Amino acid sequence: MSSSDSQSTAAFTGFSRLVLAAVIVIAVVGMLDSAYAAYQHYAVPGESACDFNVTVNCDVVNQSEYSEVAGVPVAFIGLAGYLFFAAVAGMALAWPRFRRRGGYLVLLAALPALAYSLYLTYIEIFVLGAVCPMCMLSLALVTTITVLAAWGAVRDRRAGAGPAGG
Numbered sequence: 123m124s125s126s127d128s129q130s131t132a133a134f135t136g137f138s139r140l141v142l143a144a145v146i147v148i149a150v151v152g153m154l155d156s157a158y159a160a161y162q163h164y165a166v167p168g169e170s171a172c173d174f175n176v177t178v179n180c181d182v183v184n185q186s187e188y189s190e191v192a193g194v195p196v197a198f199i200g201l202a203g204y205l206f207f208a209a210v211a212g213m214a215l216a217w218p219r220f221r222r223r224g225g226y227l228v229l230l231a232a233l234p235a236l237a238y239s240l241y242l243t244y245i246e247i248f249v250l251g252a253v254c255p256m257c258m259l260s261l262a263l264v265t266t267i268t269v270l271a272a273w274g275a276v277r278d279r280r281a282g283a284g285p286a287g288g
Contacts, residue, residue, distance in 0.1 A: 136277025137214065137225030141270050145211040145228060148270075152204035152263045159184055159197035159256050172255045182252035188245050196242065200260055203235050207267055222278060229271035236268045 162170050162184050172180040183189065189196055207228055214224025239261045246253050 136279070136281055137221050137271075137274040138277075139215060141274045142211040142215045142221070142225070144270055145267055146208050146215070148263050148267055149204040149208035149211065152260060152267075153201055153208070155256055155259050155263065156197050156200035156204060159254075159260070160195055160201060162256070163189060163195045163197055177252055178255065179252045180254040180256055182250055183246050183254035183257055186250055188242065188250070203231070204263075206231060225271060225274045225278065228267065229275050232264065232268040232271050235264045239264050 159180070162180055167181045167185060170180040170184070172178070176182075184197070191199060210224050210227050210231075214221045214228075242257065243261055246257060
């Protein structure tokens with residue numbers, strides 16, 4: 123298969139270059155957000171830029187018992203997740219033959235990431251009684267990545283291809 127053949131095959135996937143580029147940009151913002159949250163996890167309480175009051179307070183959330191999984195700060199897990207999204211979307215952009223599989227891989231990873239973000243948001247609101255703006259930003263970012271990947275998958279299925287194709 124020639125280079126132009128793989129380019130034309132990739133053109134039929136629902137995972138357009140624009141969708142993948144958007145995932146990369148959103149993931150970079152997510153990495154910055156997660157890096158700041160990781161920094162705040164270890165910072166002295168009361169020094170966070172997003173501690174506005176008792177209810178809107180990153181320290182309450184970011185230093186709670188729910189801020190770690192097996193001793194690993196949730197912010198580091200988020201950082202790794204956003205790095206994964208950016209890397210896979212970047213590879214899908216670089217290699218058109220990987221575009222479809224990469225798009226579905228982003229969707230496959232985004233769904234549990236969104237579910238976990240929603241769980242953590244539930245914990246924030248109903249257990250801790252505080253909301254972290256940085257966490258809400260992360261929820262918005264992972265929701266957007268999930269929607270973009272799902273949209274790409276729907277477009278891909280309508281084009282007659284599936285996850286095994288391309």
